[in-house]
Amino acid sequence: MTDTVFALATPPGRGAIAVVRLSGPRTADVLAALAGRLPAPRFAALRTLRHDGARLDEALVLWFPAPASYTGEDVAELHLHGGRAVVDGVLGALSALGARPAEPGEFTRRAFENGRMDLAQAEAVADLIDAESAAQTRQALGQLGGALGAVYAGFRADLLQALSLVEAEIDFPDEEVPDNLAATAGPALDRLAADLRHALSDGDRGERVREGYRIVLIGETNAGKSALFNALVAQDAAIVTPIAGTTRDVLDAQLVIDGYAVTLSDTAGLRESADLVEAEGVRRARARAEAADLRLWVRAPGDPDGEAAAFVRPDDLTVNTKADLTPASGLAVSSVTGQGIAELHAAIAERLRRDLAGADFPAVTRARHRLRLTEALNAVVAARGALAIAPEMAGDDLRRAAAALAQVTGAIGVEDVLGEVFANFCIGK
Ligand SMILES: Nc1nc2c(ncn2[C@@H]2O[C@H](COP(=O)(O)OP(=O)(O)OP(=O)(O)O)[C@@H](O)[C@H]2O)c(=O)[nH]1
Ligand SMILES: [Mg+2]
Structure with a gap:
């Protein structure tokens, strides 16, 4: 069973308010032990926090039942008075109640693992926290909103269309598919290669x-x-x-x-x-x-x-x-x-x-994206070369390209996408 984790979400030290976050299957139990009756979901409620007979704080308490929460698990937030002793007391009580301190990035990692965001969005959370300029904020917010994922989804859709043509020729050579179907994927691959090259030659805009x-x-x-x-x-x-x-x-x-x-x-x-x-x-x-x-x-x-x-x-x-x-x-x-x-x-x-400044959202905001995009382009170019002579090889190359693109957002496994494409691909029987 997944651990229930907690962390101080605001900077350590003295402040007006300190926010402690909890996530995991035991969140409701821990919250009830500390604050009594659970508040209505997503409504702030004032509660006295108690542990072992001692009053810890008067705090605003928020309750986000799964799956409509940041991590996709049961989540709670405690808005405490931001004194060191108050925070220490509450964190100590959470440990005593069986939750454990979260690892760095663990809340966002859980959000990714529970399908609440893709990998590029998880990176955007980190970028937004590190942002020191308006342009960095804009870019991170765009990426968090799925702009980068959308760019890659577009590439992947084109790629899978070409792949489905190639696969059809390989799997159903004698059936009711037009002759030389694979070769008809040529123009689609040329377009895709041009798009990938264009995305890679943006002068490192996103990274800069x-x-x-x-x-x-x-x-x-x-x-x-x-x-x-x-x-x-x-x-x-x-x-x-x-x-x-x-x-x-x-x-x-x-x-x-x-x-x-x-x-x-x-x-x-x-x-x-x-x-x-x-x-x-x-x-x-x-x-x-x-x-x-x-x-x-x-x-x-x-x-x-x-x-x-x-x-x-x-x-x-x-x-x-x-x-x-x-x-x-x-x-x-x-x-x-x-x-x-x-x-x-x-x-x-x-x-x-x-x-x-560019009109489109950049396809690359980190070196990691550039690496995968380059891999995908190389594989598409190889597939284009193999298309007319060896469709099987072209198919392998295209699957490699799809895997490279999928690694940027980490959203969907290649097999899932292929499954969907083939489900929709009308092969006649
Ligand atoms: N009057 C005047 N003097 C300047 C100006 N800018 C630099 N200086 C003088 O020019 C000299 C060299 O300035 P630096 O800024 O050290 O020059 P630098 O290009 O960094 O030199 P290196 O580090 O040796 O390559 C110093 O004596 C400065 O005071 C300026 O705008 N007006
Ligand atoms: Mg100098």
Whole structure:
């Protein structure tokens, strides 16, 4: 029998209210032992909580009988006064009454196992809890609402249609199915492969929203990168000196720009150096710049193009620094007077919207999704190749593709889907 588990659902420590959650088959018994009569389902009721003759708290109690609950099991919530002693007393009583503390994520895991949500929705719960920007919240809420699952359901429906054609040819070669049925799956597979490629080539939009968009400051030594970094994060975080080669380590800061989570990195000035430490700094700066989503090419008046020319990308934003000393054209900023910083913020925000805002829900919000989607695409391409010559092989490939897609949402086993497709597939007898 499943354990009945409990956990403090609000952060530990002192607060106005602390919420303790219970889930499992003994929830009603435990709740009745603690609070007396059960409240009406999904209505808050004020109850005195008692254990071993002692009053523990006056609490709001909620009762969610299975299956209409978060986990799909019997669930209760206790809204306690948020004092440490109150919470400790109640948690102790719950243990004494035979419930056990939940493992991390156990409530959501139970929700998944009881079919209350698919795997992508369970991931979305974690994302929503970690969200620090409006875009992260939007994406996580969309995924929680089933948007990602719907994208994969679409892929899977196309895939199973093709598979059913192939299976029909394999299983009923001599019956009333049109000749060369498998080959007719060709256009469907071409369409599907194109859709999968399109989903994979979205510039990591979903992952970048979730993990943060990576902006890296690069340029010559003394260009004013660290001073600009400090101006952008509005903190005296990086060391600024007139000595060329001051910054060695990469310095990261997390910020939110225009509702998007951003990781901004200050790096060592790019130059050849015999100094072992500085050379390592430059190596790291280059590596970060390679992986960046946006590079701010920081240039002081008179900086040479030399190092830049080979390294600069058309998409880099050029930022001209020290505008208080020498007026410059384009994006001109001064970390001393603050001139141009608002314009730079606006230019960054425009890039964020261009790269991250999309009309469709992204098919990939984690590396795990990308991996499975790529697997599915490879299998579909293999199936397409085998279609006309070896339908059995094509069938195997398509089943592999379906399994890969099903792993993203974990919603339905491949066999279940196949069963449904074949139940609806009119084969004539
Ligand atoms: N007047 C003026 N001086 C600036 C400005 N930005 C930076 N400086 C000065 O330029 C020098 C170099 O600035 P840093 O920010 O350390 O330059 P950096 O690009 O980080 O240099 P490295 O870390 O050596 O690669 C310092 O003396 C700063 O005070 C600015 O906007 N105006
Ligand atoms: Mg620096």
